[in-house]
Amino acid sequence: MENVAKKLWSVVLIIMAIFIIYGGINHFIKPEFYIPFVPSFLGFKTVIIYVYGVVEIGIGLLLLIKKYRGVGAFSLLVLMLVFLPIHIWDVFSDTPAIGSHQAALIRLPIQLVFIGIAWKLKNIYFNKN
Numbered sequence: 474m475e476n477v478a479k480k481l482w483s484v485v486l487i488i489m490a491i492f493i494i495y496g497g498i499n500h501f502i503k504p505e506f507y508i509p510f511v512p513s514f515l516g517f518k519t520v521i522i523y524v525y526g527v528v529e530i531g532i533g534l535l536l537l538i539k540k541y542r543g544v545g546a547f548s549l550l551v552l553m554l555v556f557l558p559i560h561i562w563d564v565f566s567d568t569p570a571i572g573s574h575q576a577a578l579i580r581l582p583i584q585l586v587f588i589g590i591a592w593k594l595k596n597i598y599f600n601k602n
Contacts, residue, residue, distance in 0.1 A: 494533030500526025509570035
């Protein structure tokens with residue numbers, strides 16, 4: 474049973490890596506989509522979007538490189554936690570960045586699932602030799 478769980482989490486890790494790399498690439502392809510997610514009090518929104526694109530691609534690559542999976546898993550957890558306030562804010566916003574209140578309400582529990590997955594991956598791979 475332990476071997477099955479290990480294989481399952483290996484697949485989850487690869488899926489998360491691909492997902493986060495895809496998201497990072499989209500920061501460069503469709504930066505205008507991410508503009509509403511950057512808090513209004515921050516300047517240089519496009520630069521922030523590109524930086525997070527690089528960060529996401531980097532985290533995804535770290536997850537795919539066996540030697541750096543622990544750092545990648547820990548970084549993924551931190552990134553998901555950094556994004557959580559944005560998704561909470563979106564639920565209560567008059568004009569949700571994601572497009573609608575319904576979408577924001579759906580997106581928030583998905584973010585919590587991503588945090589749970591990142592937590593588990595961190596526990597599996599961080600500080601492991």
